[in-house]
Amino acid sequence: MIRVTFVSADGRDRHEVTAEAGLRLLEVAQNDGQPLEGTCEGQMACSTCHVIVDPDYFARLPRAAEEEEDMLDLAVGAVRTSRLACQILLTPDLDGLVVHMPAGHRDMQGR
Numbered sequence: 001m002i003r004v005t006f007v008s009a010d011g012r013d014r015h016e017v018t019a020e021a022g023l024r025l026l027e028v029a030q031n032d033g034q035p036l037e038g039t040c041e042g043q044m045a046c047s048t049c050h051v052i053v054d055p056d057y058f059a060r061l062p063r064a065a066e067e068e069e070d071m072l073d074l075a076v077g078a079v080r081t082s083r084l085a086c087q088i089l090l091t092p093d094l095d096g097l098v099v100h101m102p103a104g105h106r107d108m109q110g111r
Contacts (some may be wrong), residue, residue: 002090002097006034009103025051025088025099035101038086047075049085054098061088077102 001018006029008014019028026038026049037048050072053061058081064072068087072078082102090097 002092002095004028004090004094005096005098006032007098007100009101011100019090021090021092023090024086025090025097026085028090029085036085047071047078047084050075050078050082050102051085051088052077052079052100052102053081053083053088054100055081057094057097058083060093075102 002021003016003018004025005014005016015032015034017028017032019031026036029036029049029051030038036051037046061083064083064087068084071084072082075082075084085099088094
């Protein structure tokens with residue numbers, strides 16, 4: 001089992017969950033009730049599943065594909081360690097992963 005901690009945009013709330021290796025971070029977040037819409041279901045047609053990865057874990061992720069980088073250019077609140085949760089596959093190397101929810105999150109309807 002892989003431990004993942006979701007941190008709210010204001011940093012006040014931290015919620016740790018455990019998930020099986022092989023799941024996408026988006027699935028874990030949605031099962032935990034985190035505010036990630038992910039309406040494109042991993043097809044990278046939107047940036048609504050944008051998260052900010054803790055720098056200690058960012059280097060453990062495979063490099064983002066060019067398509068993901070293009071989508072991140074559209075994400076609200078993107079920073080250097082931003083990634084799309086639909087593209088993060090949980091592996092044992094990511095045990096203890098910490099991700100921050102970006103401020104100013106928008107869903108596909110612009111809310």
